[in-house]
Amino acid sequence: MELAIETSGLTRRFGDLTAVDGLDLHVRTGTFYGFLGPNGAGKSTTIKMLTGLLAPTSGSMCVLGEDTSDLRRAREVKRRVGVVPEDLALFDNLTGREYLTFVGRMYQLPAAVVRQRCDELLAMMTLAHEEAKLTVEYSHGMKKKLALAAALIPNPDLLFLDEPFEGVDAVSSAVLRDTLRQCVRRGATVFLTSHVLEIVEKLCTDVGIVAQGRLVHQSAMDEIRDRGSLEQRFLEVVGSDHIERQKLSWLEA
Numbered sequence: 001m002e003l004a005i006e007t008s009g010l011t012r013r014f015g016d017l018t019a020v021d022g023l024d025l026h027v028r029t030g031t032f033y034g035f036l037g038p039n040g041a042g043k044s045t046t047i048k049m050l051t052g053l054l055a056p057t058s059g060s061m062c063v064l065g066e067d068t069s070d071l072r073r074a075r076e077v078k079r080r081v082g083v084v085p086e087d088l089a090l091f092d093n094l095t096g097r098e099y100l101t102f103v104g105r106m107y108q109l110p111a112a113v114v115r116q117r118c119d120e121l122l123a124m125m126t127l128a129h130e131e132a133k134l135t136v137e138y139s140h141g142m143k144k145k146l147a148l149a150a151a152l153i154p155n156p157d158l159l160f161l162d163e164p165f166e167g168v169d170a171v172s173s174a175v176l177r178d179t180l181r182q183c184v185r186r187g188a189t190v191f192l193t194s195h196v197l198e199i200v201e202k203l204c205t206d207v208g209i210v211a212q213g214r215l216v217h218q219s220a221m222d223e224i225r226d227r228g229s230l231e232q233r234f235l236e237v238v239g240s241d242h243i244e245r246q247k248l249s250w251l252e253a
């Protein structure tokens with residue numbers, strides 16, 4: 001079994017807070033992996049470590065079969081990875097097309113390929129008529145779609161998508177879901193976070209759930225479906241009793 005992502009005891013502390021606590025992740029190549037958890041569970045911190053934006057406090061990780069603590073190997077891996085980070089990290093004073101072209105060139109794609117992929121991605125994300133606008137002038141959803149286009153431009157073997165559907169309209173969301181399914185069909189691995197469990201249930205083949213930095217569940221989606229819904233499973237492992245306890249006194253009267 002080939003693994004696209006493997007971590008062992010992956011840990012990140014911020015002062016006294018342990019945001020990610022001894023994570024052992026196993027993500028098989030060619031799977032659509034939903035990485036779930038409540039707010040503040042450590043999902044974005046994990047993605048930042050896996051994509052080299054944040055150093056782990058301890059533990060090890062292998063991405064696309066390479067130990068990314070080796071900087072030369074990490075650089076090679078980055079060529080094969082597309083990322084939508086939590087904060088999107090666009091450049092305000094570039095137009096949509098300029099930004100995509102910049103990202104394409106960073107991946108060292110030939111100019112003609114960059115031009116063609118920019119055309120197709122801008123059309124797919126219904127941003128073609130906005131391509132001359134500065135990204136600072138984009139709406140939140142438009143920024144998200146541009147970040148997704150940038151993640152797809154290298155035709156990556158592994159995609160890290162932090163909340164890819166948040167803020168994206170229904171039409172673009174459907175197009176994006178199809179595109180991601182196509183990426184997985186041709187052998188790529190998609191690792192995404194989302195709070196929209198209905199989308200994850202439809203799309204993902206595998207699920208990991210974190211709570212307070214710890215992995216509390218990891219299985220194939222089929223296993224979850226056999227025993228109920230993803231929402232039920234999620235509430236079971238992160239604590240559904242919380243819902244009972246948190247009631248507003250003035251609404252209960």
Ligand SMILES: Nc1ncnc2c1ncn2[C@@H]1O[C@H](COP(=O)(O)OP(=O)(O)OP(=O)(O)O)[C@@H](O)[C@H]1O
Pocket residue numbers: 014017019037038039040041042043044045046
């Ligand atoms: N740079 C930082 N400095 C200090 N604490 C941080 C930092 N980044 C994250 N944290 C803390 O680490 C914990 C995990 O945060 P993280 O952003 O990884 O959660 P998340 O699961 O992505 O949450 P959400 O679903 O709300 O986006 C939180 O308690 C957060 O406050």
